[in-house]
Amino acid sequence: MAAKAKARTVLVKLVSSALTGYFYTTTRTRLADKLAFRKYDPIVRRHVLFTEQKMK
Structure with missing residues (x-):
């Protein structure tokens, strides 16, 4: 069985x-x-800073 490749892009929040x-x-x-x-x-x-977190 072959291993699955990781995707090049990730979904972030x-x-x-x-x-x-x-x-x-x-x-x-x-x-x-x-x-x-x-x-x-x-x-x-108002405009504020949005920072990245992982999706759960």
């Missing part, structure tokens, strides 16, 4: 740094650094 529980999902390449974006959080109604 971008979690709000405002601790509202709001998140975006996106993909990134497996070898890239962790993502951090400044995006809109509708709960606090």
